[in-house]
Amino acid sequence: MDFRYLGNSGLKISEITYGNWLTHGSQVENDTATQCVRAALDAGISTFDTADAYANTAAETVLGEALKGERRESLEIFTKVYWPTGPKGKNDTGLSRKHVMESINGSLQRLQTDYVDLYQAHRYDTETPLEETMQAFADIVRQGKALYIGVSEWTADQIRAGVELSRELGFQLVSNQPQYSMLWRVIEGEVVPTSKELGVSQIVWSPIAQGVLTGKYKPGEQPPAGSRATDEKGGADMISRFMRDDVLTGVQLLQPVADELGLSMAQLAVAWVLQNENVASAIIGASRPEQVSENVKASGVTIPAELMAKVDDALGAVVERDPARTAENAPAQRPV
Structure with a gap:
């Protein structure tokens, strides 16, 4: 396993992060989830990403149990705040000071730790002044409950404003967590250049495009039984944007x-996102331990320029590059 610095900080994280979105606490049984975490540790992964909203807090609980007994100083544990949790009352959502301060306490309890290495704003809250949110994050850092602060799916302008406030308040905003893959490159035009300038890294999710880049979905054919494209708990909705014959045809051309x-x-899909120097880590999920063991083999791979060009040739016009898609995919108002 190779390691990279997170943003303009001294913190090193594994370039493969194990994440438990859409799996722990919902799609897989707890014992299988624990086996996946053990496989990640055995493979050299030290960085684990979750969120309070995953399975309405259950995913954090499962991860906390799975990591119990590990040397805390050898791990980097990330979680997030924003989406509705608990009974989903009027203040159980967003980035208000009240929700942020209460959420970090709940996350720490479920994760069975005194602090998280990175606490992330899961989306931008259009209904809370950014100054209020960033002051809450500053206080959490000073209390020792989080070591660093990050964001997720923020636009370039939002990242710039957040970094400026974080510097004024005396803490480090070091990362952004966007969707990024061979098929979804919307961060390349604006977010990545701005992040490079400001010393912010990307921790990317869905590098395999919810499984589409494995090549298991064939144009003109029904999805395999039990695959994410058949999952009615949310997986099918997330993958639907890629389930077009032109996309699936292009993906098949990546096999050579x-x-x-x-x-x-x-492995190619994960290695591809890691070629971007602004990417500190790629998040992988798993429903079986062997998936972890296989995907970590992407760590340390260098893809020559001529093969990177072949990827572009294969996918052609099906790649989504519009920077506006970041803002379009963010809630216009706080969810309830």
Whole structure:
């Protein structure tokens, strides 16, 4: 496992992060989830990402149990705040001072730790003054409940405003967590250049495009039984944007590139996002331990320029690059 610095900080994280969105506490049983975490640790992964909203707090509880007994100083534990949790009352959502301060306490209890290494704003809250949110984060850092602060799916302008306030308040905003893959490159035009300038890293989610980049979905064919495209708990909705024949046809053309590198299609997809120097880590999930063991083989891979070009040629016009999609995919008002 290779390690990278997170933003303009001294914190090193594993370039593969284990995440438990859509799995722990919902899609897989707790014992299987624990086996996946053990597989991640065995593979050298030290960085774990979750959120209070995943399975309405259950995912944090499962991760806390799975990591119990591990040397805390050897781990980097990340979580997030924003989406509705608990009974989803009027203040159980957003980035108000009240919700942020109460949420960090709940997360720490569920994760069975005194602090998280990174606390992230899961989305931008249009209904709370940014100054209020950033002051709450500053206080959490000073209380020792979080070491660093990050955001998720913020636009370039929002990241710039957040970094400016964090510097005024004396803490570090070091990361952004966006969707990024061969098929979804909307951060490349604005978010990445701004982040480079400001010393902010990307911790990217869905590098395999919810499984589409494994090549298991074939154009003109029904999705395999039990796959994410057939999951009615949310997986099918998330993957639907990629389930077009033109996208699936382009993905099939990536197999020769993977073969030339001696990688599986999934490993190629993870290795591809790690070629971006602004990416500190790629988040992988798993419903089986062997998926973890396979995907970590993307760590340390260098893809030559000519093969990167072949990826672009294969996917052509099906790649989404519009920077406006970041803002379009964020809530216009606080969810309830």
